[in-house]
Amino acid sequence: MGIGGEPHQTDIFDDINDVDLLRLLLADLHDDLPGRLARFRQLTDLSAALGPGGTLMPGGETTYNAWSEARTSFVHGNYIATVMLCQGLAEHLLAAHLELMLGGEPLPHRIKFKDTLERCIFHQTITEADAADLRRLMDFRNPLSHYRNISDPQNLSRRVLNSQRAAGHHLLNDASFAISMAVRLLALPSFRLSGRSILDEDV
Template sequence: MNEDDQHDLFSAASDMQLAKLLLADLHDGLTERIARYRYLNDISASLGEGGTIVFGGTAAYASLNEARSSFVHGNFVASILLCQALAENILAGYLHVRMEELPPKVSFNETLKRCQAQGILSQEDADNLKKLAGLRNPLSHFRNIDDPDNLMRRSMTAGTAADDLLSTDAHFAIATAIRLLASSHFRVGA
């Protein structure tokens, strides 16, 4: 068996066939991708010319970049999960930089309480971040169909396709993350 045979063991498709599939995938939904990119660009204008400081290290920075990309490409579950991870890491990272003594594995609720107590978050900000965590949890942790937060249950209750709910949730998630980054605590410059 030569090296080319070994390579083909795992894929019956040639590179050209895969390239055609990729191009077809990129073409399908292009209008929606452009609309999401435009939305992301519009809401990101609130970050200002100086941009933002991303506290929380590599995990926060990667979450931001991947959340943006996932949102544009319509990977809505990933967008929601990443936006919540971004918020959690940025806020705890900010507290840490301010020399706040944090437990080794600080909970998100504890982080939110501390940020509110220090005036970093308003009540509305905290409520939106709790809602974001509420959207993430049933995607990360199994929920029986009888649970009102189960995606299929929400879809049936709302009479809306699950994909449409996920799109709405992802729009909320990315907007919440960008509003957080645009706040005076993270924004660079005026």
């Protein structure tokens, strides 16, 4: 029997019914409810910078779903996923924007992110400051995507040892930066929609 006299799952192949699954889901939601609410509020406050008419998202389904999943991941505390999704969003959004520009040069079949940033600076889509922060985001993503041993200063365990702060502290800060960077990109003039249409203009 489990806690409170309830039967527990004794074998990994035992059946689990919908009520048991619901209990697990509710327990998971309850565990970090204040944190989820705080992150939802943080995301809502950040999103005030987006255009009143919404935002353009060059890059199709990949860009849209990266943004949608990044928001959900951040609220639910999936910090590594948030960082990686925001980096992917930035790469697809900016490269697709370059490809859609009138008179723009054809992009390489597999363009590197550094090349994308340089082209976006040249076309004044982003500033040097934006590019510097996007490189910082890339620096957060790389040691999560690619193995770094503990002697590497970007290795998460090394950061924990050097700072004497828990891994969750670093990941939350990285994810907060990543999601704010994603909003900052979507709020740029190239993507921000004012909400006014051609029908709203004075004739």
